[in-house]
Amino acid sequence: MSYIGDIIGGIKTLLNGMKVTGAYFFPNIINRKYVITRQYPDEPAIVFERFKGEVVMWHNENNEHRCTGCQACEIACPNGSIEIIWDRVLNPETGKKVKQIDQHIYHLGMCTMCNLCIQACPTNAIMWSTNFHNSTYDRSQLTKVLNRPGSKLMAGVEE
Amino acid sequence: MEQVTLNTADLKSQEYFLNMGPQHPATHGVLRLILTLDGEVVKNIEPDLGYIHRSIEKQCEYEGYKQIIHLTDRMDYLSAHINNEAVALAIEQALEIEVPERVKVIRTIMGELTRIASHLLWWGVMGMDVGALTTFMYAFRDREMINDIMEETCGARLTMSYSTPGGVMFDLHPNFQKRVKEFIPHLRKVIPKYDELLTGNVIFQKRMKGVGYLSKEDAISLGASGPVARGSGVHSDIRKIKPYSALDKVDFKEIIYTEGDNLARYKVRMDEMLESLNIIEQLIDNIPDDGIQAKTKALIKLPKGEFLQRVETARGDLGVYIVSDGKKNPYRVKFRSPGFSNLNALIEMGKGHLIADLVAIMSTLDFVVPDIDR
Numbered sequence: 363m364s365y366i367g368d369i370i371g372g373i374k375t376l377l378n379g380m381k382v383t384g385a386y387f388f389p390n391i392i393n394r395k396y397v398i399t400r401q402y403p404d405e406p407a408i409v410f411e412r413f414k415g416e417v418v419m420w421h422n423e424n425n426e427h428r429c430t431g432c433q434a435c436e437i438a439c440p441n442g443s444i445e446i447i448w449d450r451v452l453n454p455e456t457g458k459k460v461k462q463i464d465q466h467i468y469h470l471g472m473c474t475m476c477n478l479c480i481q482a483c484p485t486n487a488i489m490w491s492t493n494f495h496n497s498t499y500d501r502s503q504l505t506k507v508l509n510r511p512g513s514k515l516m517a518g519v520e521e
Numbered sequence: 522m523e524q525v526t527l528n529t530a531d532l533k534s535q536e537y538f539l540n541m542g543p544q545h546p547a548t549h550g551v552l553r554l555i556l557t558l559d560g561e562v563v564k565n566i567e568p569d570l571g572y573i574h575r576s577i578e579k580q581c582e583y584e585g586y587k588q589i590i591h592l593t594d595r596m597d598y599l600s601a602h603i604n605n606e607a608v609a610l611a612i613e614q615a616l617e618i619e620v621p622e623r624v625k626v627i628r629t630i631m632g633e634l635t636r637i638a639s640h641l642l643w644w645g646v647m648g649m650d651v652g653a654l655t656t657f658m659y660a661f662r663d664r665e666m667i668n669d670i671m672e673e674t675c676g677a678r679l680t681m682s683y684s685t686p687g688g689v690m691f692d693l694h695p696n697f698q699k700r701v702k703e704f705i706p707h708l709r710k711v712i713p714k715y716d717e718l719l720t721g722n723v724i725f726q727k728r729m730k731g732v733g734y735l736s737k738e739d740a741i742s743l744g745a746s747g748p749v750a751r752g753s754g755v756h757s758d759i760r761k762i763k764p765y766s767a768l769d770k771v772d773f774k775e776i777i778y779t780e781g782d783n784l785a786r787y788k789v790r791m792d793e794m795l796e797s798l799n800i801i802e803q804l805i806d807n808i809p810d811d812g813i814q815a816k817t818k819a820l821i822k823l824p825k826g827e828f829l830q831r832v833e834t835a836r837g838d839l840g841v842y843i844v845s846d847g848k849k850n851p852y853r854v855k856f857r858s859p860g861f862s863n864l865n866a867l868i869e870m871g872k873g874h875l876i877a878d879l880v881a882i883m884s885t886l887d888f889v890v891p892d893i894d895r
């Protein structure tokens with residue numbers, strides 16, 4: 363007797379559960395109000411402005427950046443994702459040798475998006491980009507040089 | 522022709538071994554259990570670890586104190602914020618700095634949101650493990666709201682790296698309060714639906730009730746913590762025992778069930794979600810406004826000594842133990858992770874049950890394998 367009772371109880375609670383799913387399913391086929399799945403390539407993905415996608419270096423329209431080559435980001439990075447190749451060049455105006463970056467190398471494949479480099483940068487030269495389309499066929503493509511070719515330090519930015 | 526007769530008395534039954542994992546979907550990660558079976562009955566369980574060992578503790582010895590934090594994200598990734606907070610608190614304790622009230626409140630709210638997100642994921646997966654596929658969809662729908670809140674403020678959905686020694690990385694996003702206030706009534710509304718869908722189901726109840734019994738004595742002696750211990754009636758909530766951040770200012774209940782079976786652990790987590798909502802509700806309206814960062818040096822050096830900080834993650838008692846010799850990186854860091862000691866409890870619980878029940882028991886333990894295997 364309790365065997366049959368169990369079956370009836372099982373069916374009853376199953377129907378109870380179906381009521382919950384049904385109450386969600388049927389109104390949503392008619393008006394897709396609570397549908398939260400986004401058909402990604404067709405619909406744009408929602409990305410928040412603070413999303414940590416990759417580290418980029420900001421350049422103005424004259425191809426100038428704010429990086430002085432101080433290497434604070436390189437030291438702050440926990441896993442060596444940043445390498446700065448720098449040089450000392452003679453500044454013709456002051457006659458002093460100043461540090462200048464040659465390449466700001468960023469290994470996106472190793473970066474853990476911890477924000478420490480951006481926090482450490484004294485001149486706000488680097489920032490987050492929300493780009494997440496980073497898949498490549500070869501991981502060497504994930505190593506990027508952040509300063510654009512031919513770019514130079516913005517006037518007035520000092521260490 | 523000779524007749525072959527089978528004499529059943531000659532057939533012997535013998536125990537045999539079976540590998541469950543490392544790629545078994547029900548272990549939720551790369552956990553290998555070596556089962557000793559008699560038919561379908563589990564006689565012994567031997568967990569074999571090391572498949573996802575990344576030597577986080579050793580890596581910490583080479584990192585500065587600020588840099589340790591991002592590694593702890595990758596331990597128990599579902600309680601990432603709480604792990605970050607634990608390390609930050611340990612460092613603050615060593616440096617004897619007082620963080621602003623705002624930071625304390627933010628950390629507590631974020632911690633409770635993380636706990637809810639973790640329990641929601643657990644609920645979805647728990648349903649899947651016992652054969653109710655719908656729960657997963659519902660849980661992920663609601664968890665997405667928390668992920669959005671996290672992404673908006675911390676810039677990442679899971680591995681937030683949000684706490685730093687002395688404060689938090691970013692200030693709250695202007696939308697934060699609004700979004701959290703939308704989320705609280707939403708979850709209050711859907712949890713009764715969850716109960717209707719899964720908790721009340723007779724099939725589910727049969728899988729849960731009386732299965733995987735863990736006595737209070739065993740829970741204590743095996744070092745179980747979190748919902749596993751509280752399901753066996755052990756008073757073990759670090760938030761109550763040793764309140765940290767803003768938890769001493771809020772009023773909440775510690776959820777304890779004494780049955781010690783699967784259903785008790787299930788209920789602890791379900792009730793904890795509501796209790797976490799209570800905590801958030803008490804704090805969300807009056808977040809103090811006194812800065813998000815206490816003064817710390819750019820290069821943090823801890824004084825010589827040993828420092829311990831315990832926090833309650835979604836899985837239980839996480840202990841961060843730092844030994845410092847006064848240099849810029851720690852001499853030794855040890856994480857007492859909740860998953861590891863809860864795994865010991867599995868050995869006790871699983872004995873004498875069927876394999877199918879073992880899957881259900883494992884999901885009530887809510888393993889995150891990278892946490893067991895740092």
Ligand code: SF4
Pocket residue numbers: 417438439440441442443444472473474475476477478479480
């Ligand atoms: S975000 Fe962290 S890991 Fe990535 S480059 Fe910056 S410091 Fe390094």
Ligand code: SF4
Pocket residue numbers: 428429430431432433434435436446482483484485486487488
């Ligand atoms: S990006 Fe910033 S921290 Fe890094 S070298 Fe340039 S100025 Fe220094």
